[in-house]
Amino acid sequence: MAGQSDQLVKPGSGRGLLDVYGDRFLLKLLVRKEIKVRYRGSVLGLLWSYVKPLVQFLIYFVALGVFLNLQRGTPNYAIYLFAGIVLVNFFTECLSNATRSIVDNRDLIRKIYLPRELFPVATVWVSAAHFLPQLLVLVGACLVVGWTPTVFQLAAAVLIFLMVAVLATGLGLIFGAANVYFRDSENIVDMIVMVVTWASPVLYVWTMVENVMGSWFWVYQLNPMTVAVEVFHWAFWEPTLKPEQVIDTIPPGLLTLWLPIAMLISLALLFLGQLTFRRLAVHFAQEL
16 A cells, blocks of 8 residues: 555646656547547548648749749749748647647546646647648659758758747647636737748748848847748758859858757747646646
8 A cells, every 4th residue: 555655646746748758658649539530520631731731832922922023033932932831830730739738628637637738749749740741742842843952951850840849839838828727828829820920931031031120130030930940941942952042041150050049949948838837737627
């Protein structure tokens, strides 16, 4: 009996994210559940992972690339545009679903105790499953136009994926916990999702921002998603260009200064998210 009592853990006093990845079986079950629920009654199912970004890409390409003629000054603008859309969509889907994950699973949280972090983390994994098909389309399009990346560029792309996942998890933990107490959190996240595409060089090149902001350009670079999109362009878009076209494709200090700063900010937000989530999670069942 004494041995059994030593194993009892007070609800809300676990190891947080460490418990999530320590119990990967539960995480896999939640990921499968999320995917099944999302596509229940859907004809296309996972094919929506291709359809939605494709429609979004066509709208932006026609409106900006054709009508506003941005493709004239940006070689391989279609690749440039789609690379940014794919990465930003991954982030926005992670953040939106993680924010709603606790409230959407209120019935399960009321009935049993399990690491609450499982729910926002599971949504990030589901978003990663949607990200992979889009990434394959991007790689295929890059290969068609002569994509020749280096090992460092491929490694940078993997690093950026992990960084964005960490950033989205941290923010998802913060807003997911806050949403239990204040439903306004969902509206705040909706505004962030709406702005993030325009706050990062997805539809335009970074030099346009530098020309406008001048000495204040560093403020723009403090956004981790700005750095993430720029590195993604360096990994996927730049290797499709001819040598004479590789001029000002990435900002100065992107890999040596801004990428480490973006990684530190992402890790700091993950730490803050875990701390906030653990403090608020104690009363989730009562509030829900």
